[in-house]
Amino acid sequence: MQKQPRRQVKEARSLLENIITSKDNPVIKLYQKLSSSKKERLQYGLFVLEGLRITEDAIREESGLSHLIVTEQAREKFGERLFQADLRDTRIIVISNELGNKIASTDNTQGVFAICRIPQQRQMTFAENGRYIVLFGLQDPGNVGMMIRTADALGIDGVIMSKSCDLYSPKVIRSTMGSVFRMDIMIENDADRLFELLTQSGAETSAAIIDKDAIPVTECSFTGRQAVLIGNEGNGLPPDISARCSRRVTIPMHGTVNSLNAAMAAGILMWELKK
Amino acid sequence: MQKQPRRQVKEARSLLENIITSKDNPVIKLYQKLSSSKKERLQYGLFVLEGLRITEDAIREESGLSHLIVTEQAREKFGERLFQADLRDTRIIVISNELGNKIASTDNTQGVFAICRIPQQRQMTFAENGRYIVLFGLQDPGNVGMMIRTADALGIDGVIMSKSCDLYSPKVIRSTMGSVFRMDIMIENDADRLFELLTQSGAETSAAIIDKDAIPVTECSFTGRQAVLIGNEGNGLPPDISARCSRRVTIPMHGTVNSLNAAMAAGILMWELKK
Numbered sequence: 001m002q003k004q005p006r007r008q009v010k011e012a013r014s015l016l017e018n019i020i021t022s023k024d025n026p027v028i029k030l031y032q033k034l035s036s037s038k039k040e041r042l043q044y045g046l047f048v049l050e051g052l053r054i055t056e057d058a059i060r061e062e063s064g065l066s067h068l069i070v071t072e073q074a075r076e077k078f079g080e081r082l083f084q085a086d087l088r089d090t091r092i093i094v095i096s097n098e099l100g101n102k103i104a105s106t107d108n109t110q111g112v113f114a115i116c117r118i119p120q121q122r123q124m125t126f127a128e129n130g131r132y133i134v135l136f137g138l139q140d141p142g143n144v145g146m147m148i149r150t151a152d153a154l155g156i157d158g159v160i161m162s163k164s165c166d167l168y169s170p171k172v173i174r175s176t177m178g179s180v181f182r183m184d185i186m187i188e189n190d191a192d193r194l195f196e197l198l199t200q201s202g203a204e205t206s207a208a209i210i211d212k213d214a215i216p217v218t219e220c221s222f223t224g225r226q227a228v229l230i231g232n233e234g235n236g237l238p239p240d241i242s243a244r245c246s247r248r249v250t251i252p253m254h255g256t257v258n259s260l261n262a263a264m265a266a267g268i269l270m271w272e273l274k275k
Numbered sequence: 276m277q278k279q280p281r282r283q284v285k286e287a288r289s290l291l292e293n294i295i296t297s298k299d300n301p302v303i304k305l306y307q308k309l310s311s312s313k314k315e316r317l318q319y320g321l322f323v324l325e326g327l328r329i330t331e332d333a334i335r336e337e338s339g340l341s342h343l344i345v346t347e348q349a350r351e352k353f354g355e356r357l358f359q360a361d362l363r364d365t366r367i368i369v370i371s372n373e374l375g376n377k378i379a380s381t382d383n384t385q386g387v388f389a390i391c392r393i394p395q396q397r398q399m400t401f402a403e404n405g406r407y408i409v410l411f412g413l414q415d416p417g418n419v420g421m422m423i424r425t426a427d428a429l430g431i432d433g434v435i436m437s438k439s440c441d442l443y444s445p446k447v448i449r450s451t452m453g454s455v456f457r458m459d460i461m462i463e464n465d466a467d468r469l470f471e472l473l474t475q476s477g478a479e480t481s482a483a484i485i486d487k488d489a490i491p492v493t494e495c496s497f498t499g500r501q502a503v504l505i506g507n508e509g510n511g512l513p514p515d516i517s518a519r520c521s522r523r524v525t526i527p528m529h530g531t532v533n534s535l536n537a538a539m540a541a542g543i544l545m546w547e548l549k550k
Contacts (some may be wrong), residue, residue, distance in 0.1 A: 070296030148537050155529030177534065218550050252550075259452065263544045264425050271543050275493050275527075 018070060021096040023103075027067055028095070030167035031103060031115060038166045041118065045169035049114040050105055053077055057178030063119035065090045071100035071111030078112060103168060117167055126201040130157040130225050131273045133266065134194070136241060138164040145175025146263040147230070152179035154267075154274045159185045160227075162194050172258040195244050205225040207245035208269055209238050214250035217272050228269050233262040284370035294347060296371040298378075300341055303370065305396040306378060306390060311396050312313045316393065322443035326390040327353055327382055332453030339392035340365040346386030347373035355386060380445060393443055399461040401476040404431040406548045408541065409469070411516060413439040420450025422505070427454035429542075429549045434504075435459045437469050470519050478502040482512050482520035483544055489525035492547050503544050507535040 014151050020028065032046045035038040046066060049055050052074075059082070060064055068082065068090050075094055083092070095103075099112040127130070133156055138144050144165055151159050161167055167187065173180055188194045198205050203225040207214075229235030229245055242248055251268055253260060260268075295303065308315040309323045316322050321341060322532055324330050327349075333340055334357070343357065343365050352368055370378075375386040380525055401407070410442070413419050419440055425430075426434050442462065448455055463469045473480055478500040504520055506512030516526055526543055528535060535543075 073535065120459065146536055149534060149536065152527050153534040153539075178536065253428050259424060259428040259454065261421055261424065264421065264428075267539045267542055268546050271546065 001167035002258075009067045010082075013041055013103065017094075018095050019086070019096055021099055023031050023099065025095075025206065025228050026097065027069065027091070027093055027230045028103060028117075031067075032071065034115065035103075035105070038169065040169050041166070045118045046115050047118055047173065048170055049116055049158070049173060050109070050111045050112070050170065052112045053172070054174065055082070055112050055114045057181050058114060058116055059085045059087075061181035063181045064119065066092060066117055067091045067115040069093045069095060069113040069115070071095055071097045071109075073097050073176060074100070074111030081236075089195070103181055105187050121187060122162060124158050124184060124197070124201075126203060126272050127157050130203070131222075131224075131270075132156065132158045132160060132201075132203060132227040133270060134160045134162060134198075134229040135164045135266075135274075136229050136237055137208075137235070138230070138262065140233055140262070141165050141169050141171035142175045143171045143261070143263040145180075145235060148172075148176045148183055148185065148257045149179045150263070150267045154270045154273065156270050157184065159183055160194070160197075161185065163189055191241065196221055198227055199225070201225060204231060204247070205245040206249045207231075208265065209236055209242055209248050209250055211248065211250055213258055214248040216245050216252045217249050217269060218252065220247075220249050220272070224271055228273060229271070230262065230266045276357075278370075292351055294369050294371055296374055298374065300370075301489050302344065302366070302390075303374065303378060305359055306342075306344065306355075306388060307403050309390065309444055310380070312446065316441070316443050317375070320393045321390050322393055322448065323445055324391055324448060325384070325387070326444065326449070327357075327385045328364065328389045329449065329453050330357070330387050330389045332456050333389060333391055334360045334362075336456035338456045339393055339394065341388050342366045342368060342390040344368045344370060344388040345392075346372045346384075349386030350371050350466075353385070357387070367466050380449075392508060396462060399433050399435060399459060399472070399476075401478060402432050403500065403501055404498075405478070407431065407433045407435060407478060407500075407502040408545060408548075409437060409473075409502055409504040410439045410541075411437045411504050411512055412510070413505070413537065415508055415537070416440050416446035416449045417522075418536070418538040420447045420452075422541045423447075423451045423458055423460065424454045425538070425542045426545055431545050431549065432459065433471075434458055436460065436462045437466065440462050448511075450546070455511045466516065474498060474500055477523070480504060480520040481522050481524045482506075482517035483540065484511055484517055484523050484525055485528075486523065486525055489523040490546060491527045492524050493527065495522075495524050495547070497548050501548055505537065505541045505544070505547060 031048055034046055077106055100109055206228045208230050251265055306323055309321055375384055423434055481503045483503055483505050524541055
């Protein structure tokens with residue numbers, strides 16, 4: 001078992017002598033297109049990663065790394081660590097530090113980038129007593145990422161995204177802190193099909209809304225299979241969506257209405273769902 | 276009562292004919308110094324705001340607005356709304372839209388800026404059965420702002436900041452979404468004095484830590500006066516600080532250790548403290 005990675009390291013090393021310096025290199029051009037455009041991500045079925053930790057998470061969870069791009073400096077610092085993994089299906093590319101700075105989205109890049117395959121959409125399988133959240137119309141990538149990260153930390157069984165921002169945008173991916181590779185995530189943008197799926201699942205559906213007449217979450221019992229729907233940052237859930245749920249729940253708030261951030265509200269609901 | 280604001284509007288209008296276009300204007304220079312430097316904020320006892328809503332919050336809570344700076348466009352759009360308030364102690368300045376774009380921290384500025392007086396430090400008064408959080412060593416301004424906003428939404432009685440990032444930095448202020456003007460916030464950077472204060476308050480002190488041996492927050496009873504200490508994003512609370520608390524509590528987590536964001540963890544703890 002030990003020999004294989006060693007041989008790979010050697011092979012990888014020999015491939016790593018050609019250092020790319022030009023933005024016109026086809027892989028670099030692809031990386032940049034995927035970074036900035038949802039359309040290109042959909043067309044190629046690929047998305048990008050930036051950073052050592054999240055790239056290691058992707059490798060660890062066998063998340064279909066198509067390209068691993070490292071700067072010369074990152075090869076020195078992290079090469080041993082990264083190239084130990086099974087990267088048979090991954091093309092490794094070394095770029096100059098300058099080019100790394102050009103394609104980086106942060107000021108202090110670690111110089112580790114990757115192109116990853118978007119996994120095939122699968123139907124969610126609903127576990128007995130499973131706990132699910134539905135993100136409906138969420139638009140802020142940082143919020144969506146934080147919700148996925150929190151769902152992972154609290155042991156939520158799955159996340160369904162509907163009419164929300166692109167799961168594969170670099171900002172969402174970054175703010176999941178690797179949870180995107182561990183969580184069961186499904187995308188269903190058609191509201192009718194979404195409710196068909198929820199009905200078939202047998203889950204009790206709770207619409208999270210800001211309304212004094214809704215049931216305070218402290219008075220809700222969450223038994224059996226449960227799905228909580230969370231709405232847009234500014235506008236909440238559309239009334240017709242909220243009306244299709246079995247009940248409407250709310251987090252009792254003090255002071256100004258609407259003063260909990262959407263990710264924080266989702267976090268508190270997931271906490272109540274799981275504890 | 277109605278006459279006064281009307282007269283003011285008129286006076287304000289007449290003062291608003293001189294439109295500032297230069298970055299060298301002393302108020303603009305002061306605004307920029309206060310935006311970028313904690314030292315300058317301390318020296319002048321002033322901090323800055325950007326945005327319509329937070330400026331209105333500051334006016335509503337009578338938070339000592341020293342200067343209100345609006346672009347020509349913002350004067351057209353929001354002038355009627357802003358100038359209705361009692362702005363006797365506030366100097367109003369109109370700047371060109373171009374200058375507004377230069378001093379703005381966002382791409383799509385509303386063109387509303389303000390300089391605000393830092394309130395006098397007061398000793399926290401501890402309410403019976405009061406609920407307090409202590410932010411110890413927090414460094415991310417967005418996290419600190421979100422924690423203050425969440426404390427406000429959930430009805431926490433006060434926030435004590437210790438060895439954390441500057442409360443008056445523009446990023447913290449922005450992410451509190453106005454809660455900075457509503458919450459009782461005290462700064463105490465000396466650990467000995469902090470614990471003296473907590474002891475005198477009679478509050479039970481809980482150190483929030485990531486440790487399987489700590490008491491799960493689900494098994495804690497929070498009765499009487501309570502203070503929860505939250506530590507740094509990456510490193511948590513220093514062991515000597517945690518040891519000085521009456522107990523150590525933890526949020527049971529699934530999956531990767533450390534996977535809850537600090538603000539989210541603080542939010543869940545505050546929720547448990549208050550519900």
